[in-house]
Amino acid sequence: MRVQAFMFYGCAVFFLATDVVYWLWSKDWTGTTVLALAFGLAGLIGFYVHFTIRRLEGGNGGPLYEDDPEGEIADAAGELGFFSPHSWWPLYIGGSAAFVSLGMVFGWWMVLLGGAGLLLSTVGLVFEYYRGHFAH
Template identity: 40%
Template sequence: MKFEAKLFLYGVLFFIPVGIVYAVWSGGEPVGTYGIPLVGGMAGMIGGYLYLVGKRIDARPEDDPLGEIEQGAGDQGVFSPWSWWPLVLGLAGTVVFLALAVGWWLLLPGLLIGAVGLVGWVFEFSRGQHAH
């Protein structure tokens, strides 16, 4: 994960100075003045997390400049292509954002749908007492 960490940490070196330059040139326009450096801060948090994770795990083939394609063969993770829970969460996000345009009364149903979808997705592979 060394490459990913560097990618995001270099984003900090880009967004912070660009935010300062934007603040000076725009005369302190609040959205960009605060938003661009905040993007740099978020990139720094992600880069820091990836850096810490990269120190704990073994080097991957992607981190080896002389790595070969066949070194990355095998399982890459556990995925469920048949899962419907991301669709439920997408519907919940749609209803929540629709509440901004239609009315705040839609916020509660959207959050309830989101809670059901999130619990369903988290416990999708559960076994034993919480299996469904």
């Protein structure tokens, strides 16, 4: 995955160069700001991926399976993580986010209700497996 980090670094350099050229030719603050934010986002993601890979490589003592040119698909077999097979909370989060979006069009009271619903459903998703029947 080290390649992905350098791909994001390359995107950040591209956005920076594009931002400078765009500012010199257009003198437009809007596009310049958007390109500067794109540069920052690509650099941030590249740094995060690079940092995470360095931490993971230190944990198992070598390169990751996907970085090994001689690696086989079976080398990375095993558990990838835990994914909830029955959770309804993502549906509630999506509905609350849609309510917030509609609230920006129709009225701020909907934004407040949707924000409260979004907060509650996010807490429900995060703490789903801490209490009750499905507690670990």
